[in-house]
Amino acid sequence: MSGMSSRPYAPLVDRLREAGLRPTRQRLALARILLMNGQRHVTAEQLHGEALEAEISVSLATIYNTLHQFTHAGLLREVVVEPGRSYFDTNTTDHHHFFHEQAGRLEDIPGEQVRLVELPPPPSGTIIRRVDVIVRIKSS
Amino acid sequence: MSGMSSRPYAPLVDRLREAGLRPTRQRLALARILLMNGQRHVTAEQLHGEALEAEISVSLATIYNTLHQFTHAGLLREVVVEPGRSYFDTNTTDHHHFFHEQAGRLEDIPGEQVRLVELPPPPSGTIIRRVDVIVRIKSS
């Protein structure tokens, strides 16, 4: 019988399938952590920790694979602010970031709150893929 | 006697001293490679390679120390574009970058060619240290 609480995460399953990714146990669990908890910025280690806390056994290799696959699929966006550490942003809309170096904290700036004018033309033979603006801040 | 070709790098010696750094053999050699060859972007490994090519024996630890000391002293600027790799830019004036991901190539955009308007106020208790704009490009 088709009970009332079947398919609790059907939308996630669909999003993965649309991205050409099989909805495996691990991917679904990570998608749930990442995409159903509001806007956030996570590192691989953080996500791994959260998965283990939630009793989901996932290897670190899978965390990395998944983060990159999700990024490719447009479900996440990678933000590089520090050498040797990557943050993944669940907000894939057009926006920029504040980065507090001392605290290692990354914060969104809504897209409309930064406006660039007079962007130069890219070198010939190339096209612009994206513009990242990072406003580096420190405690005053 | 004070021959005509003595003190061939006196300006570099002075710049180091002004920065509170002793003008050692290694630092002078690296300063020469970095600062007397026009504008460039180097990684630690690249600089190490160039130093060895130039018959200057320098350990990698010294390369890292020197790059960071120079950055602190304002002789270089660190640019983070990729996780797990740092570029150091000899152009310390106000400017931004094009980054070609596939080629791993970093290119300057003169400061006047990008203008930001409507920068939002930083979170309270913080002040803006710097704004980095990275225009990510790809082959068209």
Next chain:
DNA sequence: ATCGTAGTTTAGAATTTGTCTAAGCTATTT
């Protein structure tokens, strides 16, 4: 339902980038 297979996951090794340590040098001061 079961099978075959391509796509996934895994543990652990390997790689890469960068830092640390303790001992030996060296620029500078006295």
Next chain:
DNA sequence: AAATAGCTTAGACAAATTCTAAACTACGAT
């Protein structure tokens, strides 16, 4: 010239990420 604070070094160490090869699993075809 000697003392000393600062610098450099080789090599060990550490952290983040990728690789590998074997085991597992989703899923279309039977």
